[in-house]
Amino acid sequence: MTNNIAEALKSAYNAIQEFQTKQQLKQQSRLIAVSKTKPAESVAAAYQAGQRAFGENYVQELVSKATELQGLEAIEWHFIGPIQSNKTKDIAFYADWVHSIERLKIAERLSAQRPSDKAPLQVLLQVNISGEESKSGINPADLMSLATQVAALPQLKLKGLMAIPQPGKGAEAFEQMQKLSLQLIQKHPEATELSMGMSDDWQQALCFGSTMIRLGTAIFGARGIPSHD
Known part of the structure; x- marks a missing residue:
């Protein structure tokens, strides 16, 4: 398993680098290894192969893996799933990044529940x-209004946008997201991140300025049955 994950990571990074070079893309793009439904052992194997940023969709899995792997230095947890109000406390404690904020109420809860001894939570607004x-x-x-409100919250740092386009509509959606990102940066210069692109459309996303690609199956193999939380 360890060798397979290491090889898959190496292959993914090489493919990204080759594509960026071929297309003459200048933005720095990060790979978020989406580890949902995968055991902590798989995350640890990817970590040993050099990966540091991991994406989780389910709060229960985030808590479990972050707790089990808390000894791994500089590991970075990205929460990328829908957020229920009753789950914000765990996300605020265990996550380093949250990609999926869509309501002010959720942002306010995350800000209030982020421990004061932790660095501000890095957040993206999902469009x-x-x-x-x-x-x-x-x-x-409604994006710019929400951005202004979220940016003013303590213990949160507005870093950019996230989207999951409708299948088959990637190019059109990614182009719109790039325009929204540029508008956001004009008002919030630090909000430069654009989280978009998955296993089947990451090349397209990179062409429209994606700075974070979310890959799961390509790294860890086919997913199991999601846990309930």
């Missing part, structure tokens, strides 16, 4: 860029 009823995220028209 429902394709307008899907089944998807989380704020309407693009």
Whole structure:
């Protein structure tokens, strides 16, 4: 398992580097290894291979893995799933980044519950860029207002945007996200992160300025059944 994960990581990083070079892309892009439904042992194997940033969709898994692997120096936990109000305390304690803020109420709870001895929580606002009823995220028209409110909260640091486009609509959605990101940066110069692109569309996302690519299956293999939390 360890060798397979190490090889998969190396292959992913090489593919990203080759694509960026070929397309002459200048932005720095990070790989977030999405470890949802995978055991802590798989995360540890990726860590030993040099990976530091890991994405979790389920609060129960975030708590379990962050607790078990707390001895790993500089490991970085990114919460990327939908957020329920009754789960914000655990996210505020265990996460380093949150990609999926879509409501002020959630942001306020995360800010209030972030321990004062921890660095501010790095946060991204999730945009429902394709307008899907089944998807989380704020309407693009309401984004700048929410950004101003979130940026003013203590213990949070607004770092940028996240989106999960409708399948098959990637290019159009990524282009819109890039425009929104540039608008956001004009008002919030530190909010430069753009989390978009997964296993089937990361190349397209990179072409439109993605700074964080979320890869799961490509690193850890097919997923098991999600845990309930």
